[in-house]
Amino acid sequence: MGRMGPTGKRTMLVAAGALVLAALAGCSASAPAHTVAAPKASPAAAAPSAPSTPALSAPAESATPTATPSPTVDAAAAECATTPAGEKHIYVSISQQHLWACFGPTLFTNAPVTTGASALTNVHYATPIGTSRITGKSQNVVLAGRDIRGPWNDPVHYWMPFDGGIGFHDAPWQKFPLGSPLYTTQGSHGCVHTPLDVVAALYNWAPIGTLVTVQA
16 A cells, blocks of 8 residues: 555545445555455455454453564563553554554554565655554455556455555455565555454554554
8 A cells, every 4th residue: 555656546445335436545565466356335245254343342451462472572662661641552663564552551462564665666655654643444445546556456354544545454465474574575555564353453442543653
């Protein structure tokens, strides 16, 4: 997924009875040869292998349902230590290809991710650095667009934009592991590909307005 470049635009189509032009979006696999058929009339048809409702019920805010044991524990502790009590904040590290969600000083969950394909030329796929807020939440949508490398049309189960057309979503088409250094050439159009169970948990946990900080 990615931002709007000078030669392309991104749109999001919502599967709700019929495909409807809903909003400017943009995010999907960066491989130009990749194609995905748009979902049929119902959300269930878009994702037959996954439920159309969140895969996890709303968890307790102190729980860590999908925490991934790794050397990132110290990094998570440092991030959460600076988060004010009672505040929800999601942190993404591009260099570590990892995400942490904090509720005040407590880690809610963490996971490997894939960010924008920043090494590609003639496109603007790098995930933008900075702090913003989640601006929307949708389920079973198609993220579509076109640029000089061609079109894309990718159904996702969860979509949480936080910086224009940049957001969190699952990426069932991705063939290499989340967290891999391959993101520089095979990553997203700028969005943050997140494990399905983790983005489902974040969807329930993080309301619109939740802070998101992306770091280099």
